[in-house]
Amino acid sequence: MSLLRSLVALAVAGTTLSALAQTTVTEPWVRGTVVQQKATGAFMQLTSAQGGKLVSASSPAAGVVEIHEMVMEANVMKMRAVPGLELPAGKAVELKPGGYHVMLMDLKAPLAAGQSVPLTLVVEGKDGKRETIAVNAPVKALGGMGAPKP
Ligand SMILES: [Cu+2]
Numbered sequence: 001m002s003l004l005r006s007l008v009a010l011a012v013a014g015t016t017l018s019a020l021a022q023t024t025v026t027e028p029w030v031r032g033t034v035v036q037q038k039a040t041g042a043f044m045q046l047t048s049a050q051g052g053k054l055v056s057a058s059s060p061a062a063g064v065v066e067i068h069e070m071v072m073e074a075n076v077m078k079m080r081a082v083p084g085l086e087l088p089a090g091k092a093v094e095l096k097p098g099g100y101h102v103m104l105m106d107l108k109a110p111l112a113a114g115q116s117v118p119l120t121l122v123v124e125g126k127d128g129k130r131e132t133i134a135v136n137a138p139v140k141a142l143g144g145m146g147a148p149k150p
Contacts, residue, residue: 023131057119069099116139
């Protein structure tokens with residue numbers, strides 16, 4: 001289902017913004033939040049046919065959106081912003097809890113399961129051309145999948 005949705009979103013983005021959509025997004029989702037929680041993570045698999053780099057993301061649901069990685073620092077897992085996420089040609093890159101994620105901060109409202117969050121991803125190809133991809137990521141309940149916090 002979500003694959004179909006992303007492909008539709010991709011097709012729409014492809015026709016309106018880029019003549020040569022070459023990055024596919026599968027199984028996007030966003031972790032649900034509780035009241036007062038101002039940040040959460042968005043996860044998905046990204047595959048760039050010719051190789052590229054995820055350089056930015058944005059969403060109307062969040063004031064600030066960053067690309068984050070998890071790093072081990074003095075035995076503590078921390079997350080930090082990265083300027084871009086390499087997408088090797090033809091290889092799926094997984095954004096998942098405990099790993100790379102799209103960080104949604106300064107959330108405008110709590111996100112409950114059943115809602116979906118529009119995301120706009122910008123992927124820069126090897127030729128420097130930028131591809132804009134619109135994704136609708138369904139919200140999964142907080143604590144779903146037994147995964148650690150992003
Ligand atoms: Cu983060």
